[in-house]
Amino acid sequence: MSYETSTSPAHSTQWNLVSRPSGEPTSANVEKVTIELPALAEGEVRVANKFLSVDPYMRGRMNEGRSYVPPFPLGEAMTGAAVGHVVESRTEALAVGDTVQHQFGWRDVAQGPASAFRPAPRIPGVPLSLYLSVLGITGITAWVGLTQIAKIREGDVVFVSGAAGGVGTMVGQIARLKGASRVIGSAGSPEKVALLTEKYGFDAAFNYKDGDVIGQLEKAAPDGVDVYFDNVGGEHLEAALNSMNDGGRIAVCGAISAYNSSGEEKGVRFLGNIVTRGLTITGFTMTNYGHFAPQFAVDMTTWLTEGRIVFDETIVNGIDHAFDAFTGMMRGDNIGKMIVKV
Amino acid sequence: MSYETSTSPAHSTQWNLVSRPSGEPTSANVEKVTIELPALAEGEVRVANKFLSVDPYMRGRMNEGRSYVPPFPLGEAMTGAAVGHVVESRTEALAVGDTVQHQFGWRDVAQGPASAFRPAPRIPGVPLSLYLSVLGITGITAWVGLTQIAKIREGDVVFVSGAAGGVGTMVGQIARLKGASRVIGSAGSPEKVALLTEKYGFDAAFNYKDGDVIGQLEKAAPDGVDVYFDNVGGEHLEAALNSMNDGGRIAVCGAISAYNSSGEEKGVRFLGNIVTRGLTITGFTMTNYGHFAPQFAVDMTTWLTEGRIVFDETIVNGIDHAFDAFTGMMRGDNIGKMIVKV
Numbered sequence: 001m002s003y004e005t006s007t008s009p010a011h012s013t014q015w016n017l018v019s020r021p022s023g024e025p026t027s028a029n030v031e032k033v034t035i036e037l038p039a040l041a042e043g044e045v046r047v048a049n050k051f052l053s054v055d056p057y058m059r060g061r062m063n064e065g066r067s068y069v070p071p072f073p074l075g076e077a078m079t080g081a082a083v084g085h086v087v088e089s090r091t092e093a094l095a096v097g098d099t100v101q102h103q104f105g106w107r108d109v110a111q112g113p114a115s116a117f118r119p120a121p122r123i124p125g126v127p128l129s130l131y132l133s134v135l136g137i138t139g140i141t142a143w144v145g146l147t148q149i150a151k152i153r154e155g156d157v158v159f160v161s162g163a164a165g166g167v168g169t170m171v172g173q174i175a176r177l178k179g180a181s182r183v184i185g186s187a188g189s190p191e192k193v194a195l196l197t198e199k200y201g202f203d204a205a206f207n208y209k210d211g212d213v214i215g216q217l218e219k220a221a222p223d224g225v226d227v228y229f230d231n232v233g234g235e236h237l238e239a240a241l242n243s244m245n246d247g248g249r250i251a252v253c254g255a256i257s258a259y260n261s262s263g264e265e266k267g268v269r270f271l272g273n274i275v276t277r278g279l280t281i282t283g284f285t286m287t288n289y290g291h292f293a294p295q296f297a298v299d300m301t302t303w304l305t306e307g308r309i310v311f312d313e314t315i316v317n318g319i320d321h322a323f324d325a326f327t328g329m330m331r332g333d334n335i336g337k338m339i340v341k342v
Numbered sequence: 343m344s345y346e347t348s349t350s351p352a353h354s355t356q357w358n359l360v361s362r363p364s365g366e367p368t369s370a371n372v373e374k375v376t377i378e379l380p381a382l383a384e385g386e387v388r389v390a391n392k393f394l395s396v397d398p399y400m401r402g403r404m405n406e407g408r409s410y411v412p413p414f415p416l417g418e419a420m421t422g423a424a425v426g427h428v429v430e431s432r433t434e435a436l437a438v439g440d441t442v443q444h445q446f447g448w449r450d451v452a453q454g455p456a457s458a459f460r461p462a463p464r465i466p467g468v469p470l471s472l473y474l475s476v477l478g479i480t481g482i483t484a485w486v487g488l489t490q491i492a493k494i495r496e497g498d499v500v501f502v503s504g505a506a507g508g509v510g511t512m513v514g515q516i517a518r519l520k521g522a523s524r525v526i527g528s529a530g531s532p533e534k535v536a537l538l539t540e541k542y543g544f545d546a547a548f549n550y551k552d553g554d555v556i557g558q559l560e561k562a563a564p565d566g567v568d569v570y571f572d573n574v575g576g577e578h579l580e581a582a583l584n585s586m587n588d589g590g591r592i593a594v595c596g597a598i599s600a601y602n603s604s605g606e607e608k609g610v611r612f613l614g615n616i617v618t619r620g621l622t623i624t625g626f627t628m629t630n631y632g633h634f635a636p637q638f639a640v641d642m643t644t645w646l647t648e649g650r651i652v653f654d655e656t657i658v659n660g661i662d663h664a665f666d667a668f669t670g671m672m673r674g675d676n677i678g679k680m681i682v683k684v
Binding site (some may be wrong): 268270277280 | 505595608618619620623625627
């Protein structure tokens, strides 16, 4: 395997946020620019990115308001998870050729202090892009939500919305591996619904675009739901609240359907069940749960090497199409993790 | 002190539920009847009730639907907390003159197996009616919600809705005793608001009937809210969600304002903050937390004997007015715990 050799001056093609979207982001909100990179300072590395991640939470960062991560500054390159090879190094910590994961996505060449780049050890038979999904934030989000937030127990009935997405497919599989008695998912197309039961081992799945999410979940969960992993909010959360069993636990991981709503927010009904059924609803972002990474890595590496995890990736080729990949992911075009291959 | 002597046959005046209310309960839904009591069986006691409790949760029991406690059966006396003296006993466990607490409220004379009656030891200087409030379900609900559900920490800013009610006034005081840095309450009249800051030691209070609950809470909590004790739901929950700090905890204890709504339910907005701020919302009823009673009793008896707890009772005289006491409590006529003195 050969790696690019650094040329001087080096350039990076990157995506800047130039205005804050109102509703759905459009190409008018971003700009692709190629900049000349400064020479490396002592202690820094330069990395040729191989894969970039586009994720729902980035939509939140495009807004000005308070969120769990600060807004993307205007006029600068956006950030996000990425994995690549070191092509130049002015630190003992990392050598040219090392594989690293980091947060300088949305560009083809990244550079910065060595401390911002973590080694991404190659696992035989496992593609490097999995550091952006199964082995990365997607996998650990599913794992933390189920084990630490929803405190999954053997025999639980588990429901996950957005089930065909990167996190959703992991939630379904981890739930099964942790002893769930029944795993139910919702998705937005007949193809995705079929994939859930045929490939990902879900016991039941339904298409929320067919309407009556409440009724569809009732039918899919005749014995109620013990754990709901919420990727969606809105009507899905109402359906879950309606079907939850006593002592049920809801882990709220995102609310894609609300991110784009700039108008009047629609409220969520059935919150009275929180009291009558003794439910717990907990929101979480990985910001506060990074310390579970080692414990997660043990579980996931074991499952991957035992062949007990399947996954899908939707790969969009070229840094030029990174924004298309993002908007496509927000529309739900992807199956499994949406990845940009540089 | 003298106790009534049992006459045979004994009678009990009791309140039966005869139809299920739609919306606000009216006198057409209940019937006051006087029945002849059967002679005591072996192992039973007869108790002359002295004080009866009327509580918001009883409204839920008047409905047919699933709730955290089964519905009141139609055509039978309703139940609820009560305290009284044993007037006749066919068990070694309890003697005539013993003071007991139990669940056969809504009547002036109760009888049943000794196991259904728990001793209510007299504490010098503490009125017997406090077993229905500070020392009873009201006090332990506040204590459990703050210490076990919301996991209050020293320095927390605590907000409680329905603050002038039985549970609310306890929440404010226990929050302070557990080290809250700021205690905020909402209530439904200027008199109640004044009582909160002047008598119960709240740092700030506002009248939710003045409108703009969201804005009023923002003003009362310039540094945000860490713990919200929710007695109300609806717009108060929205206001809390809007003002919660990162890692905030919401204990949901009831939703009085929703109990009477038989029409289309209004949804709650701002649930997106559950994720962005990493909030936890937990519903609870005392059904699952009774095992904390001994721990609670130590705290509360200590505070009472040290004079660190103040309380209000609104006492309605006579079994004949028990239903008026209940509807008045639901309307918010009471200050502190609503009690029926038999």
